[in-house]
Amino acid sequence: MTSNFAFLKQLYNAFDPFRPLPAGDPAYVDCTDVRGDGDILEAVGKEILYSDRKTCQLYAGHRGAGKSTELLRLQKDLDENGFFVVYFAADEADIDPEDVQYTDILLACTRNILTAFKDRTDSQAVLNWLKERCEDLKDLLQTKISIDELSIEAQVSQFAKITTKIRSEPSERRKIRDLINPHTTTLTEALNEFIRDAKKIFLQDITN
Template sequence: VDSEDTQYTDILLACTRHLLEDLKDSANPKPLLNWLESRWQELKDLALTELAFDGLSVEAKISQYGKLTANLRAVPTLRQQIRQKINPHTVTLLKALNQFITEAKQNLPAGCTKLAVIADNLDRIVPVIQESNQTNHEEIFLDRSEQLTGLKCHIIYTVPISMLYSKRANDLREIYGDAQVLPMIMVRTKEGNLYQPGFNKVKEVISKRVGQFAPTRSLETDIFESPEALERLCLMSGGHVRNLLLLIQTAIARTETLPISLRAVQRSITDARDTYRRTVQDGQWSVLADVYRSKQIHNNDQYRQLLFNRCLLEYQYFDDEGERQCWYDVHPLIKGIREFKDAYAQLDSQQ
């Protein structure tokens, strides 16, 4: 889905496409293809095709459905038109999809007993205030919850973290149950010291990625020119795996031959830091400084926005009594930005 412009219809169509493509050999796709065929005359122009649907093979029909959903994402000018055509028929599409799922569950591959769908990247959907004065997040995950929970299989939705800190958090819990928050990998303790178990896990993530292409190479001498280069990259990720991989990707792009130099790592960090500098608004530097000092957040829109933008990171651990403890910190990349340093110095001078 497009993180800048996503609606429930987009999610339903994406789930349908993936299930249809992945399970076409486990169940008869006829219910879904019949649904599409009955609307083909009004949809074929939006799929950018002149093909007559009734003369196509099953594989070709599935391909046409794929083109329609691909255009939903790739061609913004068609997006709203597709939604307008599909929206009145989402109930019947869901019914057809469930018929397909029910049969597929009876013919799963050997060793498989259940079917699960993971709708990933929905946590990246940018919040937009709508005319109704509610957000698009509320429209998708709450107003459309009956449909989102209507698939006859296990399903995991990722959700923007800001929703879990919103006034609708209880509504979300009542509908979907307890959300499983995936915290950052703790590479430093709350006091700022290196947390070796977490640091080792981050290195393990890199090692497994690199191992796919260079299984015999040493991470600290062959892939990176020194342990220092590897350590700096790991710590600057803040334990955020997506950020970690982006930092590596940028460092590799600045490397002609292995190993990755400390200079390339630093350039990667500098580029990412500049992105964060542009992300933070003028009035937010003092908020970040306050969190850096207190390791806690306030539950309001400012803090939720900074969590959503990953300027603030959440960490968790279990104390000696088995209780989950949460704490928050500023993304390590931000700590080197002049505006943040100034805001923290000003806060410190007021103590």
């Protein structure tokens, strides 16, 4: 009985639909023929690879259908084709999927993009945005912030505090949104500038 239970438990967890498979995992099964979907590398990846303009794709499906597994395959393919991919599951650390707004997603994107590039650029774009929000953020985070001395890693920490409050403290969620909402346009502009700065260094590293 014990051995049967152990086997069934192992089998059950081997097919856990909420644990995405990393790219190249031998347990991956291509279900395209029966699921009817196009291969993500063709349907989404080719548009990203070939397009001269910025693209935006929505990849949707039922919970547990394998979206994250497919996105990890796409990440690997794009990495191998010279792209720098920032992949993150926002609902794991940054947002409450039962109560989410655009502001929450923008803050999550900011934190994760800063994290991905923290060792690759010293861009001041997002830091300058933080400086303009300094006093409000001090009250919000209930901590002293020496903005002029914030490294990118320290900036990540500040955004992590904000997204943690959004995710775990419903009472603070509205306060944060009310504070950030009027400044989402300028944060988006700052983040895009940060990405452009990081991209320049990334391309220099490739060509050198």
